[in-house]
Amino acid sequence: MKALISFVTAGLLLLPSLSAQDPGREGDTSARGSQTGKSGRNLFAEIESRRVKVHGNGTKGGKGDGFRMKRPCWYEPFLNADDAVDFFTKGRDSANRHRIDEESRRDFEQPFVDRRGQEGMWWTPGYNRGDPAGAACWATLQQFLFVPPGVTPPSGITLEQLAEIARASMTVPEQTVKLNPDAKSFVNLPTHVWLEGIGETSRSVTAEIPGVMSVTLVATLQDIKIDPGTTKERAEVTESGCGTAGKPYVRGGEFACGVRYLRSSIDQPRETYPLTVTAVWPVAVQGNVVPFQFAPVELGVTRDVPVGEIQSNVKPPN
Numbered sequence: 001m002k003a004l005i006s007f008v009t010a011g012l013l014l015l016p017s018l019s020a021q022d023p024g025r026e027g028d029t030s031a032r033g034s035q036t037g038k039s040g041r042n043l044f045a046e047i048e049s050r051r052v053k054v055h056g057n058g059t060k061g062g063k064g065d066g067f068r069m070k071r072p073c074w075y076e077p078f079l080n081a082d083d084a085v086d087f088f089t090k091g092r093d094s095a096n097r098h099r100i101d102e103e104s105r106r107d108f109e110q111p112f113v114d115r116r117g118q119e120g121m122w123w124t125p126g127y128n129r130g131d132p133a134g135a136a137c138w139a140t141l142q143q144f145l146f147v148p149p150g151v152t153p154p155s156g157i158t159l160e161q162l163a164e165i166a167r168a169s170m171t172v173p174e175q176t177v178k179l180n181p182d183a184k185s186f187v188n189l190p191t192h193v194w195l196e197g198i199g200e201t202s203r204s205v206t207a208e209i210p211g212v213m214s215v216t217l218v219a220t221l222q223d224i225k226i227d228p229g230t231t232k233e234r235a236e237v238t239e240s241g242c243g244t245a246g247k248p249y250v251r252g253g254e255f256a257c258g259v260r261y262l263r264s265s266i267d268q269p270r271e272t273y274p275l276t277v278t279a280v281w282p283v284a285v286q287g288n289v290v291p292f293q294f295a296p297v298e299l300g301v302t303r304d305v306p307v308g309e310i311q312s313n314v315k316p317p318n
Contacts, residue, residue, distance in 0.1 A: 045169040048138075049126035051076045051209045052162070054169050058203035058219060062171030065297050069164040073127035073137035074157040075145060076209060081115040084122045088112050111144070120148045123156065128168060159213050163292045166207035166217045167283065170297055173198050177277045177301045179258075180249035184306045187264055190238075190255040191305065193226055193277060194246030201244060203281070216286040219297050221245065221279060226259060229274035229305070234263040245279070265307040272304035 045064075047054055079087055089109050112122070123145045127138035147153050175195040185191045201221040208214035221244045228235035241247050241256020265273050278300035285292055 046130035056205040058170045058205040062173045072131035072134040075123040077121045078124045081118045084112045162207045163215045166205040191259045192249040193258040194248045219281040225278040227276040228259045236260045261307040272306045275305045276302040
């Protein structure tokens with residue numbers, strides 16, 4: 001059943017009306033084409049699936065870090081034999097196929113009718129459309145696969161793959177970098193660094209196939225990394241007191257998070273140093289129910305910092 005007919009192959013993952021037995025029925029916004037977003041190179045997950053649900057505060061209101069799944073497509077359990085017959089031979093979709101081509105409709109529905117009353121499940125493919133390799137991976141899979149009870153087919157979705165879906169869907173807030181001095185710094189003058197606009201410092205994403213398996217990932221803001229945009233000979237970085245989001249400037253307070261530039265930026269491109277502040281969000285599996293480990297979500301923001309030299313006028317004695 002690799003290639004049925006052109007109109008079926010093109011439209012099966014986008015069926016407009018779904019029966020009550022379909023786990024991805026209309027109104028379920030976390031399945032079938034679930035999109036957690038996309039911004040430039042920071043791909044988020046766009047899950048095309050009938051069964052996989054993705055939800056949590058980490059799926060929206062932020063940016064992803066371009067995490068790529070090892071294999072961005074899979075088979076997932078869909079319907080048992082009898083429910084599949086009802087789903088594919090009744091209702092609006094069957095009527096639409098009938099209007100297009102009666103012979104093709106019969107050819108399409110017959111495999112489901114033949115399995116009526118048998119134990120087992122029809123499995124269908126899903127994929128991450130947000131992954132550049134997702135569509136090509138999906139194209140290698142059959143549109144429908146009948147599997148005996150208790151059996152997972154080759155390329156059947158695993159708990160690790162479900163965790164990868166959650167990781168690909170994870171976003172964190174895009175922070176605002178604050179500096180003091182703000183507009184321009186000077187040689188040997190401490191430039192204080194901190195973040196604003198983070199909001200909640202914990203983000204979670206759950207990916208699940210209801211009633212089958214589920215995994216939740218939690219990303220927690222841990223610290224920041226400061227790249228002054230130049231060499232050690234030109235800048236000293238202080239991170240001892242940065243904590244999770246830097247340390248705001250306080251008049252008379254200790255300089256514990258930021259950069260002290262040692263040379264003017266006048267000889268640099270655009271006469272500035274590209275200061276980058278990266279928020280680090282380690283990712284853990286909630287409850288440690290599975291031994292999967294993922295790299296932290298790291299989101300960096302760059303600001304150009306002009307650094308001048310303090311000029312002083314020395315008057316000769318009278």
